[in-house]
Amino acid sequence: MNVAELVALVWLGSIAAGLVGALSGLGGGIVVIPMLTLLFGVDIRYAAGAALISVIATSSGAASAYVREGYSNLRVGMFLEMATTVGAIAGATLAAYLPGSTIAVIFGFVLLASAAFSGHAGHEPSGDEPADPIAGRLRLDASYPTQAGPQAYRVQGVPAGFAMMLVAGTLSGLLGIGSGALKVLALDWAMRLPFKVSTTTSNFMIGVTAAASAGVYLNRGYIDPGLAMPVMLGVLVGSLAGARLLTRLEATALRRVFVLVIVVLGIEMIFEGLSGRI
Amino acid sequence: MGTENGNRWSDQRVEQMIGGLLAFGLALAASVVLIGAAIYLMRHGGEKPDYRVFRGEPADLRTIPGILGDACQLSGRGIIQLGLLLLLATPVARVVLSIFAFAVQRDALYVVVTLVVLTLLLYSIVGAYL
Numbered sequence A: 001m002n003v004a005e006l007v008a009l010v011w012l013g014s015i016a017a018g019l020v021g022a023l024s025g026l027g028g029g030i031v032v033i034p035m036l037t038l039l040f041g042v043d044i045r046y047a048a049g050a051a052l053i054s055v056i057a058t059s060s061g062a063a064s065a066y067v068r069e070g071y072s073n074l075r076v077g078m079f080l081e082m083a084t085t086v087g088a089i090a091g092a093t094l095a096a097y098l099p100g101s102t103i104a105v106i107f108g109f110v111l112l113a114s115a116a117f118s119g120h121a122g123h124e125p126s127g128d129e130p131a132d133p134i135a136g137r138l139r140l141d142a143s144y145p146t147q148a149g150p151q152a153y154r155v156q157g158v159p160a161g162f163a164m165m166l167v168a169g170t171l172s173g174l175l176g177i178g179s180g181a182l183k184v185l186a187l188d189w190a191m192r193l194p195f196k197v198s199t200t201t202s203n204f205m206i207g208v209t210a211a212a213s214a215g216v217y218l219n220r221g222y223i224d225p226g227l228a229m230p231v232m233l234g235v236l237v238g239s240l241a242g243a244r245l246l247t248r249l250e251a252t253a254l255r256r257v258f259v260l261v262i263v264v265l266g267i268e269m270i271f272e273g274l275s276g277r278i
Numbered sequence B: 001m002g003t004e005n006g007n008r009w010s011d012q013r014v015e016q017m018i019g020g021l022l023a024f025g026l027a028l029a030a031s032v033v034l035i036g037a038a039i040y041l042m043r044h045g046g047e048k049p050d051y052r053v054f055r056g057e058p059a060d061l062r063t064i065p066g067i068l069g070d071a072c073q074l075s076g077r078g079i080i081q082l083g084l085l086l087l088l089a090t091p092v093a094r095v096v097l098s099i100f101a102f103a104v105q106r107d108a109l110y111v112v113v114t115l116v117v118l119t120l121l122l123y124s125i126v127g128a129y130l
Helices: A003-024 A029-040 A044-069 A074-095 A100-117 A133-137 A158-175 A180-190 A195-219 A225-248 A252-274 B011-044 B064-072 B076-104 B108-129
Strands: A142-146 A149-153
Touching: A003 A029, A003 A044, A003 A225, A003 A252, A003 B011, A029 A044, A029 A100, A029 A225, A029 A252, A044 A100, A044 A195, A044 A225, A044 B011, A044 B076, A074 A158, A074 A180, A074 A195, A074 B076, A074 B108, A100 A158, A100 A180, A100 A252, A133 A158, A142 A195, A158 A180, A158 A195, A180 A195, A195 B076, A195 B108, A225 B011, A225 B076, B011 B076, B064 B076, B076 B108
Parallel strands: none
Antiparallel strands: A142 A149
C-alpha cells in the first residue's frame, strides 16, 4: 500500500467513523482511534493525534451551526474549561510516560463506559429547583429557548461538575478524544442543566479542551500531517452527514446497532492492549 | 449579565459572532489542508507509509516557526500542518472573543476566568519553548 492508497482508505474509513460517531452520539474521534489502530495498524499515539484534530474540526463545525440558537451557556462552559484544560494538559503529558498498550486498555474501558451511558435520556428542568449558592455567586443560572418561550433554569452541583470535568479533560488529553459523553453527564446529571443546553455547552467545551491537548501533542510530534489530513476531512464529512441524517430519522434502532459496534471495538481494544499487540 | 436588547455585545450577538468565527476558521483551515494534501500526494503519493512504529514527527513539524518555514517552502506536509495550526487557532480565537464580550459587559469575574483558560491554552501550544 502506498501513501496515496492509505490516504484514500483512511479518508473513507474516517467518513464511516464520523457517521457512526454522530449516529451513536459519541463523536467521531472515539471511533476513529480503534479504526486506525485495529484496521490500519497505526501506532496509538499517531492515531490519538489525528483523532484529536478531527475532534476540534467536528466541534467547530457543529458549534457554528447551533451556537446562534442560544442554547449553550457560555459562563458554565468557560468556568468549567478551567478544569478541562488543566486536565487536558496533565493527560497529554501523562500519555508520553505510559506504554501504548496501557493507553489502549484504558481507551477500551472508556469506550465501554461511554456506550453504557449513551442511552441516557437527559432531563428537563421543572423551573423550581432550589437556588445553589455557588452557582449564584458564579452567575451560572440562565434561561434557554423552548416552544413556550424562554425557560429559566438553576444550575446545581458545581463542585461535582468541576471535578468530573477535570477527569474528562485528563481522559481527553490521555486518549486523544473529546470526552463528550462524560461532559454531558457532568452537565446534565451533576449540574442539572437542561439536556439541550448540556449537549451544546459540552460541544463548545470539547473544541477548547481538544485544542489544549493538541498543543501538547503537536510539540511531542504525535500529529502527523499525512495521517491527520484524511482523518480530519473524513470525520468532518461523516459527522456533518450523520447529524443531518439524525434529524431526519428517529433512529433509536439504528442507534442501538451503532452502540453495539462501539462495544465490540471497546472489547477489541482491551484485548489487543492486554495481549501487547498495540 | 445579558444587557438590554440592541446592545452590540449582548450574549445573543456574541454567540452569532462566535458562530461566524468558527465557520470561517474551519473553512479556512480545511482549504489550507486541502491545498497541502494536493501537493503532498503529487510528490509523495507513491511512497511507502509507515505508521506502525512511533518515531515522532521531525522537529520542524512540531513548532510554529518550523511549520511556517516548511509551509513557505511549499512543502505539502508543512502546508497541511499549517492548516491544522489554523484549526487549532479557532477555539483560541473563540476564547479571545469571549474575553472582549465579558469585558464590555463589565463582568470582571468572567474576564479573569476566561484569561485563565486562554493562558492554559497558550501554555499548551507554546509551553514547550518556555
